[in-house]
């Protein structure tokens with residue numbers, strides 16, 4: 511079914527939060543959008559790209575540089591649902607915001623995960639959470655606005671949120687806070703120009719899950735000051751529910767929280783490019799106009815697969831959680847207490863980090879040298895903001911055998927650096 515194309519001029523009316531002690535900002539952004547020289551996310555992948563070149567040339571590489579279980583595939587039932595949909599002739603345009611079935615599935619899933627009751631009309635499908643984040647940024651932000659990011663952040667955030675003309679304001683996690691969010695500092699970054707605050711739980715790269723009491727203060731401040739709270743929840747299902755605090759049940763959250771999710775990590779579906787945004791109705795209405803010009807709807811067979819995954823497959827996220835816990839224990843066993851690198855493990859999410867500052871190398875130099883000498887690819891976090899200059903991210907998404915080999919190689923490499931420094 512083809513839906514009529516709405517008047518795109520309505521997009522000019524970007525959505526402002528309802529509670530308004532924060533006047534609607536106008537004007538041109540002051541200076542460049544942010545302090546990231548390129549403003550692009552590509553720099554972050556230099557080591558990973560080099561590792562891919564080596565692998566293509568036939569060299570043995572262990573990839574700890576990417577947040578996907580490359581050795582695993584999407585559960586068969588989900589694949590079969592998509593194949594059956596294609597064979598059944600499901601080849602046509604659909605509603606741009608997603609079919610009623612998939613939106614209903616997202617609404618129910620969102621309620622199970624967050625406790626927040628939402629209507630299917632508040633849920634819109636996108637080509638992955640990344641596409642959803644970009645759409646939200648386009649719908650809410652304009653030149654003159656500020657968006658507050660906790661740094662280190664997922665590498666695409668600065669470009670994603672400043673493409674609208676808004677300015678990124680970074681609040682850097684500090685070692686003295688245990689690399690955890692300091693809410694006083696976060697809230698102090700809100701100014702009359704602030705239009706949105708972005709949180710990601712569990713966070714990439716640090717793995718932090720926020721405290722309920724912190725979220726209460728954040729929601730209350732956002733409501734009072736008329737700031738949207740954008741929650742990136744792509745990793746939320748990788749945390750045991752009892753360890754995951756979310757803002758959705760906090761008074762006022764219904765009006766200001768915008769949630770972005772996907773099946774990428776929870777159901778081993780990174781390549782399907784399927785995600786969603788759940789938003790207050792009037793934001794959802796604006797997003798619908800954007801969807802019309804951004805993608806005109808996502809693929810029918812993908813929506814069938816997502817509907818099946820969300821309605822029927824609670825087992826895969828459970829299996830992934832168990833695998834991550836097992837691998838996390840192995841990394842602890844092999845990398846904790848190393849003389850020249852310091853393991854930082856939040857206990858949650860898909861990653862752990864190494865602080866390499868004692869090696870005298872930057873994260874990028876450490877990772878490049880590690881790759882050349884051992885064939886292990888880790889991700890330097892400089893692309894995640896300046897706070898990541900001496901942090902490398904290790905993905906727990908590889909099987910235990912490869913993970914242990916990689917950890918042994920990292921440990922030996924670190925010791926060799928230490929010996930060199932003596």
Ligand SMILES: Cc1ncc(COP(=O)(O)O)c(C=O)c1O
Nearest residue numbers: 638639640664714744772774785
């Ligand atoms: C924090 C974060 N947000 C969003 C994304 C994008 O997810 P998707 O594959 O659903 O687009 C990623 C991917 O790694 C991520 O780490």
